[in-house]
Amino acid sequence: MRERADAFDRWIRTSFVEQNTALENLYFAQPHRAQVRGIGRELKQQLRDEGHAHIVGLLQEVKVGDGFAAAFDLLGNVGMYLGAMRRHELTNPAREQRSPFPEASALAIHVAASIGMVPRFVAAHLTTHNMAFAGARKSFTALSDESLFIDENTRGILAFQKAADALIRIVPLGISSPVNDVLFDTAKHALAEAVQANERLLAQMDIDRFFFCVRPYYKPYRIGRQEYRGANAGDFSGINEIDLLLGLCRASDPHYGQLLLDKMLFLRPEEQTRLRECMSYRSLLDELLAVADDHAAADWFQRNARSFLEVCDVYARTARQHHDLLVKRFIECPAGELDERDLEGLTSSGPPLPILMRSLEMLRDLRAAANRGDLSTRSADLAKLRTLLGRQN
Numbered sequence: 001m002r003e004r005a006d007a008f009d010r011w012i013r014t015s016f017v018e019q020n021t022a023l024e025n026l027y028f029a030q031p032h033r034a035q036v037r038g039i040g041r042e043l044k045q046q047l048r049d050e051g052h053a054h055i056v057g058l059l060q061e062v063k064v065g066d067g068f069a070a071a072f073d074l075l076g077n078v079g080m081y082l083g084a085m086r087r088h089e090l091t092n093p094a095r096e097q098r099s100p101f102p103e104a105s106a107l108a109i110h111v112a113a114s115i116g117m118v119p120r121f122v123a124a125h126l127t128t129h130n131m132a133f134a135g136a137r138k139s140f141t142a143l144s145d146e147s148l149f150i151d152e153n154t155r156g157i158l159a160f161q162k163a164a165d166a167l168i169r170i171v172p173l174g175i176s177s178p179v180n181d182v183l184f185d186t187a188k189h190a191l192a193e194a195v196q197a198n199e200r201l202l203a204q205m206d207i208d209r210f211f212f213c214v215r216p217y218y219k220p221y222r223i224g225r226q227e228y229r230g231a232n233a234g235d236f237s238g239i240n241e242i243d244l245l246l247g248l249c250r251a252s253d254p255h256y257g258q259l260l261l262d263k264m265l266f267l268r269p270e271e272q273t274r275l276r277e278c279m280s281y282r283s284l285l286d287e288l289l290a291v292a293d294d295h296a297a298a299d300w301f302q303r304n305a306r307s308f309l310e311v312c313d314v315y316a317r318t319a320r321q322h323h324d325l326l327v328k329r330f331i332e333c334p335a336g337e338l339d340e341r342d343l344e345g346l347t348s349s350g351p352p353l354p355i356l357m358r359s360l361e362m363l364r365d366l367r368a369a370a371n372r373g374d375l376s377t378r379s380a381d382l383a384k385l386r387t388l389l390g391r392q393n
Helices: 002-013 015-028 041-060 068-087 102-115 144-168 180-204 207-218 237-246 254-266 269-279 284-295 299-335 353-367 379-391
Strands: 221-223 226-228
Touching: 002 015, 002 041, 002 068, 015 041, 015 068, 015 207, 041 068, 041 102, 068 102, 068 207, 068 221, 102 221, 144 180, 144 207, 144 237, 144 299, 180 299, 207 299, 237 254, 237 269, 237 284, 237 299, 254 269, 254 353, 284 299, 284 379, 299 353, 299 379
Parallel strands: none
Antiparallel strands: 221 226
């Protein structure tokens, strides 16, 4: 099993990348770049058959006794193969009742069930748990824009994780602890690193290359009869830990609670545990508000509340930057130039783009504590904190 898994991994890192890259260059040279059916038939057949041969061999002797790391890596490789099949229109859930790749589906289901995750590749496979050899990590293509997308997303995720790690350490110390300044500063600087990663994407990534040649690998596809949404760069627990710890989002909110439920199995098990743990904590904002009437004039309250608000301000900047700049520039604007026939299956999460955009706008405004009459945000609560600080200045 290990030898077959290693051979499949080598293929994913070499021939798979080369064939996808060649197909992307063919598509990109066409006047109608969104149309991929009927182009590169021989390359597609070669890609399909080579991957299928590896998967059939693995399925014949599949076992998951090599440990979680090996099983997770194999799940990612099978998922990348199926993601490529979806990208090249060799499968499409809109025209199928079941996957045309039963062996790959069976292997993915077997492995996923053993580790408690969805049976497709997830964000962690290409970001935080994407093992590099000799400086090269896995990707679908050799295109520089995909490398930029993967690497800057990974840097951004690591920054959010660093911020979450700092904030969660405040919980056992208590909101009044004099050493919270170190943790708030760490979170603030980590979120500033996420802003910088987004800025590099904005400055360097080619819009058309991303939209036409990178984004399509993240579309939904079927495993057996079940359709699974695409991997999303937000599929890591750190960003939701920050939401919950700061108190800007609440698990009791039906919209946000559904988001947590939908993404849970797209997370590695240790992240699922962390996220559930955060759902049990009282938020830092609620902790501050609970003692505000009695302690607003205290030095510790003034220091920690001010530091808390500074973290919220940088976090709001990341939320607005992601939605107002990245999503609009790299997805919404180029989608506006497509024919209606090409809009089907555009988003990785499945719903039509206008519905997805409204959902993302709500998430942005929750994280930014925007003052919206139609959405319950923490705008008034943050304003109360700012007022309490202003009275002491």
